[in-house]
Amino acid sequence: MSSHGEPIPMKSSRSGPLRGTAEVPGDKSISHRALILGALAVGETTITGLLEGQDVLDTAAAMRAFGAEVEKRGETWHVHGVGVGGFAEPDRVIDCGNSGTGVRLIMGAMATTPIAATFTGDASLAKRPMARVTDPLALFGARAYGRSGGRLPMTIRGAEAPVPVRYATPVPSAQVKSAVLLAGLGAPGETVVIEREATRDHSERMLAGFGAQVSTEVTDEGRVITLVGQPELRPQSLAVPRDPSSAAFPVCAALITEGSDVLVPNIGLNPTRAGLFETLREMGADLTYENEREEGGEPAADLRARFSPNMRGIEVPAERAASMIDEYPVLSVVAACAEGATHMPGVRELRVKESDRIDAMATGLRACGVSVEEGPDWWTVQGRGPGGVPGGAMVQSHLDHRIAMSFLVLGLAARAPVQVDDGGPIATSFPIFEPLMAGLGAEIVREA
Numbered sequence: 001m002s003s004h005g006e007p008i009p010m011k012s013s014r015s016g017p018l019r020g021t022a023e024v025p026g027d028k029s030i031s032h033r034a035l036i037l038g039a040l041a042v043g044e045t046t047i048t049g050l051l052e053g054q055d056v057l058d059t060a061a062a063m064r065a066f067g068a069e070v071e072k073r074g075e076t077w078h079v080h081g082v083g084v085g086g087f088a089e090p091d092r093v094i095d096c097g098n099s100g101t102g103v104r105l106i107m108g109a110m111a112t113t114p115i116a117a118t119f120t121g122d123a124s125l126a127k128r129p130m131a132r133v134t135d136p137l138a139l140f141g142a143r144a145y146g147r148s149g150g151r152l153p154m155t156i157r158g159a160e161a162p163v164p165v166r167y168a169t170p171v172p173s174a175q176v177k178s179a180v181l182l183a184g185l186g187a188p189g190e191t192v193v194i195e196r197e198a199t200r201d202h203s204e205r206m207l208a209g210f211g212a213q214v215s216t217e218v219t220d221e222g223r224v225i226t227l228v229g230q231p232e233l234r235p236q237s238l239a240v241p242r243d244p245s246s247a248a249f250p251v252c253a254a255l256i257t258e259g260s261d262v263l264v265p266n267i268g269l270n271p272t273r274a275g276l277f278e279t280l281r282e283m284g285a286d287l288t289y290e291n292e293r294e295e296g297g298e299p300a301a302d303l304r305a306r307f308s309p310n311m312r313g314i315e316v317p318a319e320r321a322a323s324m325i326d327e328y329p330v331l332s333v334v335a336a337c338a339e340g341a342t343h344m345p346g347v348r349e350l351r352v353k354e355s356d357r358i359d360a361m362a363t364g365l366r367a368c369g370v371s372v373e374e375g376p377d378w379w380t381v382q383g384r385g386p387g388g389v390p391g392g393a394m395v396q397s398h399l400d401h402r403i404a405m406s407f408l409v410l411g412l413a414a415r416a417p418v419q420v421d422d423g424g425p426i427a428t429s430f431p432i433f434e435p436l437m438a439g440l441g442a443e444i445v446r447e448a
Ligand SMILES: O=C(O)C1=C[C@@H](OP(=O)(O)O)[C@@H](O)[C@H](O)C1
Pocket: 028, 029, 030, 100, 101, 172, 173, 174, 175, 176, 178, 200, 325, 326, 349
């Protein structure tokens, strides 16, 4: 089942050259944060380029349920915020659909206000671990009542008298870091989060933009992020950059499809997000950065990807994992089309995403004739060389947009078509995936 409806079976077939320009939508991580911080500011924040994927629309609905006004007029989203501590108690269950980012950040944002809220999500989200967020939120004085194993549905009762927290994240997770920082907004004094490995830093950057005092120090313990609580957040005018995690799909499709030459303009290259592109270049991809510049304080460039018949497998450094965590599924597709083995260590977190992404990709790749070995926190894909993947299988997407899109990309270069049981979840992060890929000449169709 797709997250919001009947399953949508899809199929992709070997394509002629992909050519043209791929204008991918706004960044999902930044879009969630823009809505949540807009709702916590005093006055009206405007947002352009917001991703209108279901994950983000669910966060917009949640912000309304907490009392913010959120509406789209023309091409601009307007968020009338209620201020830190101003959230109202929702009179209905908050349904975050398929979105780990949505539910975890919103739990953090309400955890230091004395209100209760009940959260739920789809069958995928209901399997994902929430204790990683509710454990640190308990230190602020919030209480969580959920299903066994810390799963949704779950009610959070926000702290009556929040205290600030010092917390070292036990897993590399920007969602956990962000939940603690958002909760810290409502506590008096300094809240400190320590992360051993750098994860995406959009929350820190955006909090500073909204006028919070937030600083990051790199120490022997890792990155120490300090936030001063109870600020008055100033509304902002935000332009959301395009999503490098969505750009990954047309880029990788072009690299493996004979004769391709695709331009993906204006992609954010924040170093905490750009690990995939570095990895592809190390594999020998013909991937260039054109027109490099700064956009809204972030490095950005136009990406140009051409068919790359000489790619070779590599060992992807474990310390790079956080900067490309959502891109391993599509990297494994490129690895299948390269020569030699690609080894991907240090990726235990892939097992707790929308699906167990190592298992989902390994199973589907094997069905398509590719050898994959795996352990608890690593996997290795044996490349079949350009044009060498047999394909010809029906694979399951497990309610996971990135699994669905990755296998549809594989089908463009495989010898026989690849079918995906349900492409519905693609709408959570990349609602224009099908027309965008069709515009490049890709053979991706819905099946009756
Ligand atoms: O903070 C964010 O916006 C995200 C953090 C990552 O999750 P984790 O925090 O679980 O690593 C990533 O996988 C997700 O797509 C978006």
